[in-house]
Amino acid sequence: MTVNITHYQGRTCEYDLTIADANGDAITLYAGDKVRLKIWRQQDGKLLLDLASGSPTTNGSSLTAANPTRFKGVQNDINWTPGIYDLELLLVDASDSSRVRHADSGLFILHDTPAGGLT
Amino acid sequence: MPQIASEAEARVALGLTSAITDDERAAINLFLPAAEKAVVDFIGYDPVQREHTRYFPRTDPSGGIGFPDSGWDVHSSGRSAIRYYPTRASGMFPTLQLDVLPVRAVSDLRVDYDARHGQQTNAFAATTKRTPGQDYWTEDEAPNYCPSGCVFSRSTWPIEPGTVRVTFTAGYSPDEMNGRVETTGVDSDGYYNRVGVSANPLKRAVLLTLTTQMQKWAALRKSETTGFVPGPKQSERLGDYQYSLGGDGGKAIAGLVVELPAPAAELAEPFRHFGLYRL
Numbered sequence: 001m002t003v004n005i006t007h008y009q010g011r012t013c014e015y016d017l018t019i020a021d022a023n024g025d026a027i028t029l030y031a032g033d034k035v036r037l038k039i040w041r042q043q044d045g046k047l048l049l050d051l052a053s054g055s056p057t058t059n060g061s062s063l064t065a066a067n068p069t070r071f072k073g074v075q076n077d078i079n080w081t082p083g084i085y086d087l088e089l090l091l092v093d094a095s096d097s098s099r100v101r102h103a104d105s106g107l108f109i110l111h112d113t114p115a116g117g118l119t
Numbered sequence: 120m121p122q123i124a125s126e127a128e129a130r131v132a133l134g135l136t137s138a139i140t141d142d143e144r145a146a147i148n149l150f151l152p153a154a155e156k157a158v159v160d161f162i163g164y165d166p167v168q169r170e171h172t173r174y175f176p177r178t179d180p181s182g183g184i185g186f187p188d189s190g191w192d193v194h195s196s197g198r199s200a201i202r203y204y205p206t207r208a209s210g211m212f213p214t215l216q217l218d219v220l221p222v223r224a225v226s227d228l229r230v231d232y233d234a235r236h237g238q239q240t241n242a243f244a245a246t247t248k249r250t251p252g253q254d255y256w257t258e259d260e261a262p263n264y265c266p267s268g269c270v271f272s273r274s275t276w277p278i279e280p281g282t283v284r285v286t287f288t289a290g291y292s293p294d295e296m297n298g299r300v301e302t303t304g305v306d307s308d309g310y311y312n313r314v315g316v317s318a319n320p321l322k323r324a325v326l327l328t329l330t331t332q333m334q335k336w337a338a339l340r341k342s343e344t345t346g347f348v349p350g351p352k353q354s355e356r357l358g359d360y361q362y363s364l365g366g367d368g369g370k371a372i373a374g375l376v377v378e379l380p381a382p383a384a385e386l387a388e389p390f391r392h393f394g395l396y397r398l
Contacts, residue, residue: 002139042125043167043293046308081294081301086127107127107136 003089003106005071009082009113012075017089018068019103026067032094035069039087039108048080049073052092082112121155121165123296124325132326133333146336147329153377154328158321161379163392164219166321168290168310170226171219174236175283176276215270219289220392222257222265223311227286236281243284263311268392291318321390324383331380 005015018026019035029035039049049061053069056062059076063069069089085108091101129147130136159165228249234242249255258269268289276283292310294300298319300312379387 002137004136041293042127043122043296044308081297081299083293083297083299084125084127084131086125107130109131 003087003104004109005073005087005106006109006111007073007078008111010075010079011113013073015071015073016068017071017104019089019091027091029065029067029091030095032098034065034092034094034098035063035067035103036090036092036100037063037069037071037087038090039085042086048085049077078110080110082110084109121159121167123155123158123167124151124322124329126151128322129326129329132330142340143333146333150329150332150336150377151325154325154332157328157377157379158324158383158387161324161384161387162321162390163394164289166220166290166318166390167296168223168288168292170286170288172284172286173218174234174281175215175285176278176280213272213275215272215276215283215285216394217268217270217285217287217289218392218394219287220266220268220390221289221291221316222268222270223263223288223290225251225255225257225270225285225287227284228255228270229284230277230282231284232277232279232282234282234284237284261313263305264313264316291316291321296322318390320386324379324386327383327386328377328379331383332377 003017005017007013017037019029021027035053037049037051038047040047049057051057051061051063051071053063053065057074057077059074060072061074061077062072087106087108088102089104089106091103092098093101124132126144126147129151130139133143133147135143228251229243229247230249231239231243231247233239234247237243253273255270255272257265258267258271259265270285288311292300292306292312294306294310294312295316296318298317300314300316303312303314306312
């Protein structure tokens with residue numbers, strides 16, 4: 001499985017991301033489960049965005065605790081240098097002592113924008 | 120340790136963006152570090168920007184152990200390398216070339232004639248610290264950008280090995296590695312960036328090396344339906360005579376040794392450290 005997001009620098013957009021099982025079927029989230037999304041730069045291990053459902057960033061980037069989960073990436077949080085970054089989608093399993101499970105991984109492709117900034 | 124290219128970039132280079140198998144992902148993880156190592160070995164240093172601490176001189180240029188005959192220096196014309204010989208006086212080494220390029224900042228430099236590579240008690244004490252701009256300076260082409268890696272001394276550098284300790288930051292930032300620097304200065308992650316500086320050819324060399332290797336791997340990998348795709352013999356026996364291949368030799372024949380393809384070497388060539396000044 002792979003989940004890819006194509007985003008534009010300094011822009012806001014929503015994406016629906018589905019967590020699927022080995023057969024490709026969407027899994028069911030139960031009460032207390034959380035979804036997490038990490039976007040990172042592998043070269044130096046820098047975590048660029050670390051989101052958990054129910055805990056939006058101060059700028060408003062968020063994830064919903066649902067499947068598919070809705071990821072809202074807000075411009076002030078995604079204003080890095082254009083490039084190709086790694087992303088991981090995780091499930092925090094409330095029924096298993098909130099252990100963190102790898103759900104999917106893929107690419108976060110950040111494109112340049114005309115102003116290169118937030119406007 | 121080096122991270123010139125990432126797995127995500129490798130996937131894009133290999134055309135594996137929309138779907139990737141576990142086998143392919145595992146192969147990328149196997150070959151990407153090897154491809155980086157091939158490039159690092161070719162240029163002679165780790166080009167990822169980070170801090171290093173080194174002891175200099177590495178060997179005794181006056182003819183000590185490991186350097187029995189002579190060394191290399193650059194002719195004053197800057198156009199040719201010349202040999203120097205053990206008879207050369209100790210006071211003729213005003214230049215110390217650091218082994219990682221480009222040098223972005225020297226945070227600490229100490230000279231202790233009895234340091235013994237830092238293993239002597241109280242080696243490189245605070246009193247041995249030298250002052251930047253007065254006792255030494257780097258050959259900067261621009262602020263925080265010294266592509267030669269040369270550090271000049273107001274007097275001379277000692278020739279006794281392990282008597283100079285340098286802590287410095289060198290290499291290219293992630294943005295420089297991508298060729299996407301928009302602002303000169305130190306960014307929020309502490310990386311030195313300079314507009315116009317691009318180490319993108321190094322990243323391309325790594326990805327090109329990886330792509331070549333992945334193509335070999337794909338050609339020789341096991342086929343799920345027909346067993347192994349035909350490849351080189353691993354062993355053979357005829358009466359008392361027999362042989363089997365394994366280890367590095369077997370890998371080489373099977374095409375699993377990661378080598379730098381010629382186009383990748385061409386890309387990396389301008390970044391090579393020839394070490395002409397290196398003590």
